[in-house]
Amino acid sequence: MSEPVYFVLVIDHDVGVAADLSRALLGLPVAVLRAGDRAEGISFHREFLPQMVLLDAELDDGEAPLHSLFADDSALEVVLMTDRWTQTGALAAAARGASDLLTKPLEPSKVRQLVSGFIAQAEARRHTQELDNELLEAYQFQGLVGRSPRMLEVFSRVRRVAPLFQTALITGPTGTGKELIARALHNLSPRSREKFVVCNCSALTETLLESQLFGHVKGAFTGATHDRAGLFEYANRGTLFLDEIGELSLTAQSKLLRILQSQELQRVGSPVTTTVDVHVIAATNRDVRQLTSKGQFREDLFYRLSMIEIQLAPLADRKEDLPLLQRHFLQHFSTKYGKRLNGISRRAQILLTRHSWPGNVRELENVIGNACIMAQGKIIRDVDLPEAVRVQMARPDVATPFMTLEEVQSHHLEYVLKLVDGNKARAAEILGVSRATIYVMLARRIRQTAHKNDLSA
Numbered sequence: 303m304s305e306p307v308y309f310v311l312v313i314d315h316d317v318g319v320a321a322d323l324s325r326a327l328l329g330l331p332v333a334v335l336r337a338g339d340r341a342e343g344i345s346f347h348r349e350f351l352p353q354m355v356l357l358d359a360e361l362d363d364g365e366a367p368l369h370s371l372f373a374d375d376s377a378l379e380v381v382l383m384t385d386r387w388t389q390t391g392a393l394a395a396a397a398r399g400a401s402d403l404l405t406k407p408l409e410p411s412k413v414r415q416l417v418s419g420f421i422a423q424a425e426a427r428r429h430t431q432e433l434d435n436e437l438l439e440a441y442q443f444q445g446l447v448g449r450s451p452r453m454l455e456v457f458s459r460v461r462r463v464a465p466l467f468q469t470a471l472i473t474g475p476t477g478t479g480k481e482l483i484a485r486a487l488h489n490l491s492p493r494s495r496e497k498f499v500v501c502n503c504s505a506l507t508e509t510l511l512e513s514q515l516f517g518h519v520k521g522a523f524t525g526a527t528h529d530r531a532g533l534f535e536y537a538n539r540g541t542l543f544l545d546e547i548g549e550l551s552l553t554a555q556s557k558l559l560r561i562l563q564s565q566e567l568q569r570v571g572s573p574v575t576t577t578v579d580v581h582v583i584a585a586t587n588r589d590v591r592q593l594t595s596k597g598q599f600r601e602d603l604f605y606r607l608s609m610i611e612i613q614l615a616p617l618a619d620r621k622e623d624l625p626l627l628q629r630h631f632l633q634h635f636s637t638k639y640g641k642r643l644n645g646i647s648r649r650a651q652i653l654l655t656r657h658s659w660p661g662n663v664r665e666l667e668n669v670i671g672n673a674c675i676m677a678q679g680k681i682i683r684d685v686d687l688p689e690a691v692r693v694q695m696a697r698p699d700v701a702t703p704f705m706t707l708e709e710v711q712s713h714h715l716e717y718v719l720k721l722v723d724g725n726k727a728r729a730a731e732i733l734g735v736s737r738a739t740i741y742v743m744l745a746r747r748i749r750q751t752a753h754k755n756d757l758s759a
Contacts, residue, residue, distance in 0.1 A: 309352035313343035326410035396738035444486035464490035474614030477664030496540030522571025547584035631670035
């Protein structure tokens with residue numbers, strides 16, 4: 303595999319700046335692009351997606367956050383250049399997200415050191431991404447993704463029982479992947495080449511459900527104008543998946559039990575029996591044992607179905623699977639929508655981790671799919687996530703009912719630094735600012751603390 307080439311975009315009226323930069327970076331895996339003004343630079347960013355931009359401060363509007371000039375690409379390193387930096391100008395540039403500041407004419411050794419450091423960070427991120435992809439591949443199982451002990455046990459159980467099962471019961475909350483588990487059982491069984499037929503028991507009325515499952519003869523009920531085979535006959539020699547089995551009426555449960563015991567069925571309105579050979583997988587998000595104790599589900603049918611029972615845990619109870627699932631859905635939707643998305647920002651990951659996921663994996667899939675549509679840069683940021691996820695961000699406890707904006711900012715910085723064990727680079731990524739801004743904020747907080755101490759002395 304060839305080594306990657308990193309794009310550095312220089313936006314400057316002076317042609318010589320890009321030429322000087324190219325000479326300073328000889329031997330490094332860098333391709334230097336040059337734009338003569340900001341509009342051309344934005345166009346180049348859209349086309350080449352550079353990893354670093356060196357922007358002449360004279361071409362900067364001095365107001366908007368620097369990343370907002372480039373499609374809010376928060377992974378982009380933006381370096382400002384000028385002939386002379388004042389302390390006020392440097393602090394303002396850092397506050398707007400500048401990764402670093404350079405003085406013109408550019409000093410070759412400093413530029414080379416700066417870009418070399420950027421390349422080292424980019425290589426580390428690329429290596430991490432490759433490891434994530436390898437990990438994702440290693441923990442994929444029949445369309446399912448998971449590395450938590452609970453999911454690995456489910457995968458192991460499916461492998462063991464798939465060659466031998468005749469009936470199985472899959473339980474778990476809505477959105478946990480019960481149908482995927484059913485398909486895995488079928489795909490790993492000796493019947494994998496036969497039909498896999500799905501019936502949602504909650505989507506039909508009792509009369510229509512019995513007709514759908516067992517078939518009917520002409521005249522069996524109003525609207526039955528001809529004989530019709532049911533799903534059991536259609537799935538003969540294959541597998542029938544009965545989703546939401548807890549919604550079956552007691553009458554339908556009785557007929558289902560007979561088929562499971564004798565492999566014989568009767569179409570609605572017919573005395574004739576038909577022999578079928580069908581493996582049945584049932585699933586429900588309800589507590590079948592509780593339904594049985596209330597007389598709402600036949601005890602004998604429950605025991606017949608649950609000879610093999612597979613329980614799926616809610617996503618909130620197996621958050622070890624979140625990073626892999628995020629990567630899985632990111633790859634899927636990036637390909638589907640034709641976008642070059644390669645990651646999720648640290649702040650967005652924290653929001654995803656803190657969300658309670660009442661809709662489980664299905665909700666996560668929808669959230670990542672939506673975020674991929676909304677994303678404008680190369681990564682999914684916190685602002686790309688749906689509001690329901692963003693509002694989950696835990697706020698630090700506030701000791702007093704009112705604080706100044708500066709105090710709120712300082713308090714939140716302290717909270718984020720604790721969250722990342724003092725890692726200022728990660729804190730900068732979460733807050734959407736540069737590391738230089740973090741140091742400015744810390745210095746301001748130290749001054750505030752010293753001032754308060756002086757007043758109290």
